[in-house]
Amino acid sequence: MSATAEYINQLKQDGDFLTLSRNHEWHLEAGQFTLNNNTQVTIHDTGVIEFEPDCITSKNVVLSSAIHGNETAPIEICDELIKQIISGQLELQQRVLFIFGNPQSINIGKRFVEENLNRLFNGHHTVDGIAMNDERVRADKLEQYVSDFYARSEQGTYRCHYDLHTAIRGSKNEKFAVYPFLHGKPWKKSQLQFLLSCGVNTVLMMKSPATTFSYYSSFVHGADSFTVELGQVKPFGENDMSRFAKTKQTLTALISQKEVKYPEFNASDFELFSVHRTINRTEQNFSFPFSDDAENFTGFAKGELLATDGDNAIYADVEGEAIIFPNAQVAIGQRALLTVVPMQVDSRFS
Ligand SMILES: O=C(O)CCC(=O)N[C@@H](CCC(=O)O)C(=O)O
């Protein structure tokens, strides 16, 4: 029996695409099979599996996790969904592409192996003068799998991508989403309703292009796309999965129903923030004045120190400027901190 036929046999029995991917850290031969309910299953590579039900579909849904390997809760959610689909317990009405981004980083329990995968999208994987590494090759391939998935969709059908993460620090607002820069297009209230149904009532509006996976699928493929932070990083087995029940239910409904109705939009259900600025680490000597347990969304008074980059002391320049994703260990040149300020729903939302 060929190696591909062997793994397919196993996968049909246990649905354990996560273990299969972890056992093939950077490459797995492509394979295909059909479920008893006629859903077509295509394994494109390690960590990349597509399901196409045998019915007319209207949505093309990408669900990614493990873009950072130590962010386990989203991996567990997607693992459960994949197992339910393969066992036939969950019957799809929409096309879905699941991606476990970086299987080797899952195995070593780290954010990344050599380089942060979520800084390599939108073409940033391939740059003249910078040597390729496994993560750069992977980012290139992931873009291609997403492109092919959308290219094979029926004309006029809907595209979305939820890139599921957990944050390094605790957060005052436990779950939040990053809405990639839309280049002036309106933010969608219907997407906020979807997020709210996932248990996410806090959304940050980016105001510039990024190298993230969610920006890539939004900008290049016109998908409704978000980075979704579902809680704080924990090792496998330590996640309280009840905290993710709403997210899992909402994702399940999205892929297994022809159409999902969300409650009517009500601005007071949300806490919205616009990104005030991005602070990059430019010097070896970079530090924060606050401790490692300072939470995301902690606000600073105008004039308070936010960070020190070499000789440059950076102070809050508006009252209540709040910190998101502070990380003094990032590579030089990368984002060490985002700051946000509250915003209201206005005519820029449709
Ligand atoms: O908690 C942290 O410091 C990082 C959590 C994380 O991985 N966040 C994403 C956000 C991506 C985006 O800005 O859309 C990341 O930093 O890649």
Ligand SMILES: [Zn+2]
């Ligand atoms: Zn992450």
